[in-house]
Amino acid sequence: MLEYTKPDLPSGSSSSANGLLTDSEQRFRNMLLQSPAGFAILSGQDMVVEFVNQAMLRLWKGDADIVGKPLLELMPEMGGQSFPTLIQTVYRTGQPHHSYEEKVTLQNSETDAYYDYVYQPLFAADGTVTGVSVMATDVTVQVEDRKKVKESEARFRALVMATTEMRYRMSPDWKEMWELQGMGFLKDVKSPISHWDAHYVPEEEKPRLWAAIQTAIASKTIFEMEHRVLRADGSPGWAFSRAVPILGSSGEIVEWFGAARDITIRKQMDEALQQAKEDLEGYKRLYETITNNTPDLIYVLDVNYRFTYANEALLTMWGKTWEQGIGKSLLENGYEPWHAEMHEREIDQVVATRKSVRGEVSFPHAVLGKRIYDYIFVPVVNEEGDVEAVAGTTRDITEIRLAEEALRRSREELEVLVEDRTRALHRSNEDLRQFAHVSSHDMKEPVRKIVLFAGLLTDECGHQLDTKSARYLAKISDSAKRIYSMIEGILSFSSFQEVDLEVGQVDLNSILKEVESDFEVVIREKQASIEYTDLPLIAGFPLLTSQLFSNLISNALKFSTPERDPVIRISAAPVLVEELLKEKLDERRHYVKIVVSDNGIGFNEQYADKIFQIFSRLNSKDQFEGTGLGLALCRKISERHGGTIWANGKEKEGATFSIILPTPDPA
Numbered sequence: 001m002l003e004y005t006k007p008d009l010p011s012g013s014s015s016s017a018n019g020l021l022t023d024s025e026q027r028f029r030n031m032l033l034q035s036p037a038g039f040a041i042l043s044g045q046d047m048v049v050e051f052v053n054q055a056m057l058r059l060w061k062g063d064a065d066i067v068g069k070p071l072l073e074l075m076p077e078m079g080g081q082s083f084p085t086l087i088q089t090v091y092r093t094g095q096p097h098h099s100y101e102e103k104v105t106l107q108n109s110e111t112d113a114y115y116d117y118v119y120q121p122l123f124a125a126d127g128t129v130t131g132v133s134v135m136a137t138d139v140t141v142q143v144e145d146r147k148k149v150k151e152s153e154a155r156f157r158a159l160v161m162a163t164t165e166m167r168y169r170m171s172p173d174w175k176e177m178w179e180l181q182g183m184g185f186l187k188d189v190k191s192p193i194s195h196w197d198a199h200y201v202p203e204e205e206k207p208r209l210w211a212a213i214q215t216a217i218a219s220k221t222i223f224e225m226e227h228r229v230l231r232a233d234g235s236p237g238w239a240f241s242r243a244v245p246i247l248g249s250s251g252e253i254v255e256w257f258g259a260a261r262d263i264t265i266r267k268q269m270d271e272a273l274q275q276a277k278e279d280l281e282g283y284k285r286l287y288e289t290i291t292n293n294t295p296d297l298i299y300v301l302d303v304n305y306r307f308t309y310a311n312e313a314l315l316t317m318w319g320k321t322w323e324q325g326i327g328k329s330l331l332e333n334g335y336e337p338w339h340a341e342m343h344e345r346e347i348d349q350v351v352a353t354r355k356s357v358r359g360e361v362s363f364p365h366a367v368l369g370k371r372i373y374d375y376i377f378v379p380v381v382n383e384e385g386d387v388e389a390v391a392g393t394t395r396d397i398t399e400i401r402l403a404e405e406a407l408r409r410s411r412e413e414l415e416v417l418v419e420d421r422t423r424a425l426h427r428s429n430e431d432l433r434q435f436a437h438v439s440s441h442d443m444k445e446p447v448r449k450i451v452l453f454a455g456l457l458t459d460e461c462g463h464q465l466d467t468k469s470a471r472y473l474a475k476i477s478d479s480a481k482r483i484y485s486m487i488e489g490i491l492s493f494s495s496f497q498e499v500d501l502e503v504g505q506v507d508l509n510s511i512l513k514e515v516e517s518d519f520e521v522v523i524r525e526k527q528a529s530i531e532y533t534d535l536p537l538i539a540g541f542p543l544l545t546s547q548l549f550s551n552l553i554s555n556a557l558k559f560s561t562p563e564r565d566p567v568i569r570i571s572a573a574p575v576l577v578e579e580l581l582k583e584k585l586d587e588r589r590h591y592v593k594i595v596v597s598d599n600g601i602g603f604n605e606q607y608a609d610k611i612f613q614i615f616s617r618l619n620s621k622d623q624f625e626g627t628g629l630g631l632a633l634c635r636k637i638s639e640r641h642g643g644t645i646w647a648n649g650k651e652k653e654g655a656t657f658s659i660i661l662p663t664p665d666p667a
Contacts, residue, residue, distance in 0.1 A: 029051075032051075032053050033053045033054060034053070034054070035053055035055060036055055037055060037135055037136065037137045037138075038053065038055040038056030038058075038059045038115075038134070038135065038136035038137075038138075039051075039052070039053045039055070039056055039133070039134070039135050039136075040052040040053070040056045040133070040134045041122065041131055041132075041133050041134075042071060042087060042131055042132050042133075042134065043130060043131040044130070044131065045088075045091065046070045047070055047071045047072065047084070047087055047088075047091075047132070048068060048069065048070050048071075049066050049067050049068065049069055049070075049071055049074070050067070050068075050131060051067070052066065052067060055136075056134070056136065059104075059113075059115075059136060059138070060074070062074060071084075072084060083102075083104070083117075086099065086117075086119055087119060087132050087134070090119040090120075090121050090132050091121065091129055091131070091132050092129075093121075094121045094123070094129050095121070096118070096119060096120045096121060097117075097118075097119040098116075098117065098118055098119075099115075099116065099117040099119075100116050100117075100139075101114045101115075101116065101139055101143050102114065102115050102116070102117050112140075113138065113140045114138075114139050114140045114142075114143040115136040115137060115138055115139060115140075116136070116137040116139050117134065117135070117136050117137075118134075118135040119132055119133075119134055120132065120133045120134075120135070142249055146249060165183070165259045165260060165261045166180070166181055166182050166183045166185060166186060166239075166259065166260045166261065166262075167179075167180070167181045167257075167258070167259050168180040168181070168189070168243075168257075168258050168259075168260065169255055169256065169257055169258070170243065170255065170256040170258065171192075171255065171256075172217075172252070172253040172254060172255060172256070173217065174213050174217070174256065175194060176192045176193065176194050176196070177189050177192065177193050177196035178192045178255070179192075182232060184232060185231060185232060185237070185239075185262045186200060186229065186231065186232055186239075186260075187199065187200075187232050197209070197210075199230065200229055200230055201227070201228070201229060201230065202228050202229075202230060202236060204228075205227055205228040208227065209225070209227050212225045216243070216245070217245075217253065220245050220247065220251075220253060221245070222242060222243065222244055222245070223241070223242065223243040223245075223256065223258070224241070224242045224243075225240075225241060226238060226239070226240050226241075226263060226267070227239060227241065231264075237262065237264040238262075238263045238264045238266075238267035238268075239260045239261065239262060239263060239264075240260060240261050240263045241258060241259075241260040242258060242259055242260070243256040243257065243258030243259075244256065244257050244258065292311050292312040292313075293312075294311070294313065295313055295395075295396065296313060296393055296394065296395050296396075297310075297311065297313050297314040297317060297373070297375075297392075297393070297394035297395075297396075298310075298311040298313070298314065298391075298392070298393055298394075299311065299314050299391070299392050299394075300380070300389050300390070300391050300392070301347060301389065301390050301392065302388075302389050302390075303347070303351055303387070303388070303389065303390070305329055305330055305340075305343070305344050305347055306327055306328065306329050307325060307326055307327065307328060307329075307333065308326065308327070308389065309326070310322070310325055310326060314394075316366065316367070317363075317365050317366055317367075318333055318334060318366060319366030319367070320333070330343055330344070334364075335363075339361065339363070342359075342361075343377075346359070346377055347377065347390050350377050350378070350379050350387065350390050351379070351387045351390070354379045354381065354387055355379070356376055356377060356378040356379070357376070357377045358374075358375070358376045358377075359374075359375055359376075360372065360373065360374050360375070360397070361373055361375065365396075371396050371398045372396070372397055372398045372401050373394045373395065373396055373397065374394070374395050374397045375392060375393065375394040375395075376392065376393055376394075377390050377391070377392050378390070378391050378392070379391075447480050450476070450477075450480040451477060451480045451481055454473060454476050454477040454480060455477065457473060458470075458473060458474070458477065503539055503540060503541060504539075504540075504541075504542065505537045505538075505539065505664050506537065506538045506539070506540045506541070506542050506545045507535075507537055508532075508535035508536065508537070508538060508545070508549075508594070509532070509534070509535050511542070511545055511546050511549055512530070512532055512535070512549060512570065514546060515546065515549050515550050515553055516530055516553075518550065519550075519553060519554065519557060522557055523557070526557060526560060526565070526566055527565045527566075528557055528560065528565060528566035528567070528568065529565070529566070529567050529568070530553065530568045530570070531567065531568070531569045531570070532569070532570035532571065534572075535570065535571075535572055535594070536572050536592050536663060537663065537664055538592065538641075538661045538662065538663055538664075539641075539661075539662045539663060539664045539665075540641045540661060540662070541640070541641070544637045544640060544641070545637075545641075547633070547637060548634050548637040548638065548659070549570075549596075551630040551631070551633055551634050552596050552634060552657055553568060553596075554630065555630055555631065556568045556596070556598035556600060556655075559598075559600040559601050559655070560598070560599075560600045560601070561599075561600055561601050561652070564599060566598060566599065566600060567598065567599050568596065568597070568598050569595075569596075569597050569598075570594065570595070570596050571594075571595050572592055572593065572594055572595075573592075573593045573595055574592075574593065575591045575592065575593045575660055579593070579660065583644045583660065585642070585643070585644065585660065586642065589642065589662050589665075590662065590663045590664075590665065590666070591643065591660050591661065591662055591663060592660070592661060592663050593658055593659070593660050594658075594659045594660075594661060595656060595657070595658050595659075596656070596657045596659070597654060597655070597656040597657070598654050598655055598656075599653070599654040600654055600655065601651070601652060601654075602649040602650045602651045602652055602653045602654045602655050603647075603649040603650075603651060603655060604649070604651055605648065605649060605650065608646065608647050608648060608649065609646075611631050611647060612631050612632055612634070612635045612645070612647070613632060631647075634657075634659075638659055638660075638661065641661050641662060642662050643659065643660045643661040643662060644659075644660050645657060645658065645659045645660075646658055
């Protein structure tokens, strides 16, 4: 401890009668001597050291011998510094002076020191300045710490400036944004703004963001998080933000310096990936729901013939659990050796060819016993194009095969029955044909005689008959003639299909010329015309084709109207697909549609099908002659050719007949 003694106290000082310091003065001086802050009293213009404590001696690197000596003589290195000049100014003006973080260079010291100084003038009783007190507080550590912080901050700022990231500065409590360089991603901020979060943060994101900010403020640690933002164009985006707290000398936060980067694309990819994962999980659940609720057996085998997947139906068939069956080979899951070897060969074939294999096999079911299965193996190909597994689907077709076997037996029995019935029908048809021929022949002769003798009676005795008798005789003759025509029609209708005819190419133009020749007299009497040109060839029977068109033209001439000359038009037209389907014709053959139209009396459309029925008549036999067999015969002839015929009509306007007939196959 430095002991302070002074021979003569300064003017104005008080002391006890024996010249010693009072107790209070001694305590004060001892307190100054022990103070961690340096303290000294310099007297006079020469700055003579009058008092100095231990802390100041350490600062000056001196000892107690310096008391009573001028300061600059003791430490000449201070002469070039501001320290002596400031003391002289305080001494001269009597005004105190404060210096903060003053840099001091001491002799034999390798580093500089920093002090906060207080220079206080000392006054005598008459107000004159007698000296200056110096108090120095060492703040070197704080200055060095702050320098390190500034250097670190400078490096951080330089690092951020060297990147393309966004930079920002925030107030200590984040209530204000002082600066933001948004790099086109966010709007720039050049002067402080409040409520910045309303411009840059979506409403739903604010609670999470502010919670993270408050945590960083409370702990004075780095703020760091990924959060949603509102981009410069107002659209939503994502940013990764990191901010460092800048601390003051007393450890308080003076600002936040931060950087952020655009991570929108990555977050969108993350969200897409998450969505894809969720979708995949959904598809997986759907797949498992489907595969585990289908009666089909669904499974996957690796290239070493071991099961890597089996649905519930297959596990049930095995009578095993997943753990018992998965990872096991065919033999281990109960397949017979021949069966396992067959499937192994098929798996090798699928791997080698990358093509599916299908087959049918019997296998014992754990519950149902021996069953028949239809199966298919398909390749599972990886990105390199190699087959990494084989997927299989197997269906229980036992009931189908049993049904097919039953159907086969039934078909065989039916074929035998049909054959028997067909033979019986042929016999019946033959008997009926013979009966028709015999009956018709037997009826034709008496009817022919009735017609013959009725004619003779009219010619020879008609002049002797009264009017009533002549009328009765005429009715007998007409009726006999109609019966004769009906017998001829019945013979034609029942016998034409039995005629063994040879199919050939039929020229419709030639057929129609022959028909015109047959009806030459009637055509001339009715002043009718038949119009046609360049009709195609058909594949058919010339005799039946001639009869077909003869009946149609006869029908048109018969049902003409006296109001206009009959005109019969015959043309060829393409066959429509819908017509083939509707009439259920053979799509493999080629057809042509022949259209025969007239301008006669026509008919009501509702009778379009009835007119083709045997003995069907729409008009009175007294008005129009006929047996009711002509159009029925036309339908049978069309069908005999493998074609069809239908009619359309309108009363008093005419009728149209459409006939579809096959054409010769192209060469």
